[in-house]
Amino acid sequence: MTDEAGPKEQTLVLIKPDGLSKSLTGNILTRLSETKLEIAAAKCVHVSRALAEEHYKSLRDKPFFEELIEYLQGKFHSRKKVLALVYVGPGAIRKVRELAGATNPEEADAVSIRGQYGRITTKGVYENVIHASSNVQEAEREIKLWFEPDEIIYDLYPAETVEVKAKKRVWVKTQK
Ligand code: DAT
Ligand code: MG
Numbered sequence: 001m002t003d004e005a006g007p008k009e010q011t012l013v014l015i016k017p018d019g020l021s022k023s024l025t026g027n028i029l030t031r032l033s034e035t036k037l038e039i040a041a042a043k044c045v046h047v048s049r050a051l052a053e054e055h056y057k058s059l060r061d062k063p064f065f066e067e068l069i070e071y072l073q074g075k076f077h078s079r080k081k082v083l084a085l086v087y088v089g090p091g092a093i094r095k096v097r098e099l100a101g102a103t104n105p106e107e108a109d110a111v112s113i114r115g116q117y118g119r120i121t122t123k124g125v126y127e128n129v130i131h132a133s134s135n136v137q138e139a140e141r142e143i144k145l146w147f148e149p150d151e152i153i154y155d156l157y158p159a160e161t162v163e164v165k166a167k168k169r170v171w172v173k174t175q176k
Helices: 017-021 025-033 049-055 067-071 090-098 111-116 136-146
Strands: 004-013 036-044 081-088 129-130
Touching: 004 025, 004 090, 004 136, 017 025, 017 067, 017 081, 025 090, 025 111, 049 067, 049 136, 081 090, 090 111, 090 129, 090 136
Parallel strands: none
Antiparallel strands: 004 081, 004 129, 036 081
């Protein structure tokens, strides 16, 4: 995929439980719309421990890992979920990272999303409101972790059809 402004790119964005609990979703999506990137997928996710650990697996040895996992799962907030989105477009990774601001909300540019809305708790947890992939490899790994191919409106990565025999929940049929 290419266009005049350069190669297209995709990135994973998570609005974390503090962002949802503080009713910041609209503000954050408005800020992200300034980038002119396109939303290619979106869903609410109740984050399992396994998903949180896999998402942050490169930080497994950090002293703050346990709190980070609990934070992503919403253990410290009223909204125990995240809003996961895939943004596509030229320079998507850099554009979203710039808007997000530095990891540490106290060091983040004052007008960045993390600078405006983030905080460090007394326990030392960086409640920095959103996650954004930091490079192409991370974006691919994270998008494949959070989304199935059919949940994204574009074929961002090669996908295949496999035969599965599985149970799934369906809507109960009601008589009209
Ligand atoms: P980023 O989210 O900017 O990509 P990262 O991948 O290094 O930063 O870390 C992932 C998350 O871990 C980050 O959003 C907040 C938390 N974190 C990172 N460094 C931390 C620290 N020194 N103390 C507490 N939390 C930290
Ligand atoms: Mg990171």
